[in-house]
Amino acid sequence: MAEFIERLESQLVGWLGAPSILRGLFDEARAVDPVLVVGGRALVSSFAGVTEVLTDPSFGVKEIYAARMERTSGAFFLGMDAGPAYDREASLVRQVVRPADIGTVRSIARATAWDLVDAARPVGTMDAVAGFSRIIPTRIVQQFFGVPGPSDADLMRWMRTIFWEIFLNLTNDAAVAVAADASSHELSPYLMGLIEARKADRLKGSRDDFLCRLIDQQKQPGGGFDDDGIRRNIGGIIVGAVDTQSKAIAHALEQLLKRPAALEIARTAACEGNDVLLRGAVFEALRYNPMNPVLPRFCQRDHVLGHGTGRAKKVPQGTLVFASTFGAMFDDAKVEAPGEFRADRPSDNYLHFGLGLHRCFGERFNDVVLPEAIKAILSLPELRLEGAIQYDGPFPEHLAVRFDPR
Numbered sequence: 001m002a003e004f005i006e007r008l009e010s011q012l013v014g015w016l017g018a019p020s021i022l023r024g025l026f027d028e029a030r031a032v033d034p035v036l037v038v039g040g041r042a043l044v045s046s047f048a049g050v051t052e053v054l055t056d057p058s059f060g061v062k063e064i065y066a067a068r069m070e071r072t073s074g075a076f077f078l079g080m081d082a083g084p085a086y087d088r089e090a091s092l093v094r095q096v097v098r099p100a101d102i103g104t105v106r107s108i109a110r111a112t113a114w115d116l117v118d119a120a121r122p123v124g125t126m127d128a129v130a131g132f133s134r135i136i137p138t139r140i141v142q143q144f145f146g147v148p149g150p151s152d153a154d155l156m157r158w159m160r161t162i163f164w165e166i167f168l169n170l171t172n173d174a175a176v177a178v179a180a181d182a183s184s185h186e187l188s189p190y191l192m193g194l195i196e197a198r199k200a201d202r203l204k205g206s207r208d209d210f211l212c213r214l215i216d217q218q219k220q221p222g223g224g225f226d227d228d229g230i231r232r233n234i235g236g237i238i239v240g241a242v243d244t245q246s247k248a249i250a251h252a253l254e255q256l257l258k259r260p261a262a263l264e265i266a267r268t269a270a271c272e273g274n275d276v277l278l279r280g281a282v283f284e285a286l287r288y289n290p291m292n293p294v295l296p297r298f299c300q301r302d303h304v305l306g307h308g309t310g311r312a313k314k315v316p317q318g319t320l321v322f323a324s325t326f327g328a329m330f331d332d333a334k335v336e337a338p339g340e341f342r343a344d345r346p347s348d349n350y351l352h353f354g355l356g357l358h359r360c361f362g363e364r365f366n367d368v369v370l371p372e373a374i375k376a377i378l379s380l381p382e383l384r385l386e387g388a389i390q391y392d393g394p395f396p397e398h399l400a401v402r403f404d405p406r
Contacts, residue, residue, distance in 0.1 A: 019251075019289035019326075026293075026327030034331075035305050035313040042299075042319050045327035047334035047351075049305050053323040055356035057082055059297035064320075068166045069236065072184040074228070076236025078358050079166075081300075086357070092224055093233055093361070096213035105144055106368040112139045113376035121380065124405035128377065129389070129396045133249035136373055137242045140365070146209030147194065147238055158183040159242040160395060166239070168394045170296075176393075191231045210234070241362055243395050247291040248352070248366065249373045250389055250396040255285040256374070257385045257401070262341045263378075269343075270375040279371045280343035283350055286370075288341075290352055293326035325351035381406055 026045045029036055034046030044050050053059045065079040077089040113136055120126040138156060142148045149155030165180030198215055201207055211234055217224030225233060256263045262285060269277035299319040306312045315321060328351055330338040335349050353360035360366070377383065386400035 019293075022293055023288075023326060023330060026324050027330060029324075030327055030331060033313075034311065035315070037313060037315055037319065040319055042315055042321045043324065044305065044321060045324045045331070047328040047331040048309075050323045050325060050328040050351065051355060052305055053297050053321055054295065054351075054354055054358075056303065057357075058299060058301050058303035058315075059321060059323075060300050061297060061358055063298040063300075064296050065166055068169075068180075072162045072165055072180050073187070073235040073239050074232030076232055078236060078240070078361065082357060089225075089229070089233065092217065093214075093237070096210060096217060101144070102364060102368055105140055105365045106372055108140050108143050109136055109369040109372040110376070112136045113373045117376045117380060122405050125386070125400065125402050126377075126380075128253055128399040128401045129246060129250050130398055132377065133253070133373065133396070133399075134242065134246040136249065136369065137245035140245075140369070141238045141241050144210060145234065145238055145241070146198070146211035147191070147234060150190065154186070156242060158187045159239055160392075162187070162239050163243055164393060164395070187235060188231065191235055192227065195227050195230055210237075237361060240360075244291055244360075245362070245366060245369055247396050248286055248370055250399050251289040251291060252282045252285040252370060253374060253377060253401075254385065254389055254399060255288045256281070256378075257383065259285075259341060262343070265343050266374065267378050270378045275371060277343055278375060279367065280345065282370050282374050283347075283352065284341055284343050284345060286352055287329045287350065290326050290329070292352070292354070293324065295323045295325060295354055297321045297323055325354070377401075380404075 029043055030045040034044065034049050036043045036045075044053050060081040061079060062081045066075070069076050069079040077086050077093065080086040080089070113132070116132050116135060117126075120131070126132060134156060135152075138152055141155065141159075147155070149158070161176070161179040161183040165176050169176045169180075194211070195215065198207075198212055202212065202215060211230070214225060214230045214234060218226075224230075256266050262281060266278055266281040266285070269275075269281060297320075299315045299317055299321055302317050303315050304312050305315055329335060329349065332338050335345070336342075353363040353366065380401075380403035382404040384402055386402045388399075389396045390398040
């Protein structure tokens with residue numbers, strides 16, 4: 001078992017391109033023991049166990065993420081544990097989110113996706129990552145969050161390299177760290193300059209984007225972030241926005257295209273305007289290859305997982321815990337007939353965006369962006385795969401699809 005957890009830690013990135021292998025490993029681990037604790041590491045693969053890890057304050061993130069965030073994008077509340085700093089910063093960021101924002105983000109995603117699809121129609125081929133899934137969240141960062149970047153290429157590079165270092169550099173790869181530091185040294189002054197420029201813009205007009213709202217918040221009673229606080233928080237938000245959404249779109253699309261019956265459900269729902277069923281099909285497809293198959297947590301004090309059950313297990317203080325959301329979503333103790341594709345599963349069967357204090361900030365946006373992207377690309381006639389996803393480390397880089405040009 002110790003060897004299994006060591007392999008998971010060292011080879012997880014490589015296994016991302018083989019979800020069936022990864023799922024089999026998690027199923028095997030859950031059958032042996034849903035809470036494996038060996039040598040300062042633990043793998044939790046049951047739905048109940050993963051839920052407990054992600055929601056109980058005994059398990060934190062600052063030991064895992066905080067230093068890397070501070071060094072690259074800057075301190076951000078999703079790298080903090082519960083306390084006054086988390087409460088203040090999370091509250092300030094969430095105050096500038098408005099109910100109408102969901103519609104705004106949906107419109108950006110829809111317009112971008114259809115423009116890309118329509119441009120590809122006469123060609124008959126498309127790179128569903130480089131030419132589609134990665135562009136859509138980039139436009140959302142630019143148009144809704146208000147960070148255009150010097151160029152698409154620079155913005156995408158900054159987001160990927162910094163995200164990789166903070167969240168996915170499990171083996172402490174020096175090259176990953178160097179790339180993230182280089183991006184950080186470009187991103188930080190760029191954001192500070194952008195903040196200054198937007199402050200000048202506020203005197204001239206009524207532009208509204210997420211960055212402008214954080215700036216306007218400074219003048220409200222009680223104040224808001226200082227300029228560096230704005231830099232840290234807009235940076236933290238956008239770093240997590242591009243490649244996670246791109247990966248989710250690519251993974252869901254590939255899984256649908258591998259399953260003719262599931263594809264027909266999604267295509268019919270898209271054609272009939274049944275957004276509820278389409279969303280169900282997209283997130284069910286994503287269950288077979290989630291964008292975050294494992295979420296690491298640090299056990300900050302001794303904790304008994306499953307206390308009062310027949311399989312209670314002590315997790316000692318100082319243990320690095322791998323909470324397998326992928327494994328949990330195939331646990332038949334929670335998920336009915338987990339091996340079947342069902343587009344009508346209840347939403348509480350899914351752990352795509354985590355749970356608890358560090359639940360994904362962009363979850364509500366993903367709820368509309370992913371179905372809008374899939375709806376557009378499924379409009380291409382006779383859409384089919386031309387090979388598997390090609391990865392750049394943990395990130396989808398290319399996915400060739402073919403369709404009938406019309």
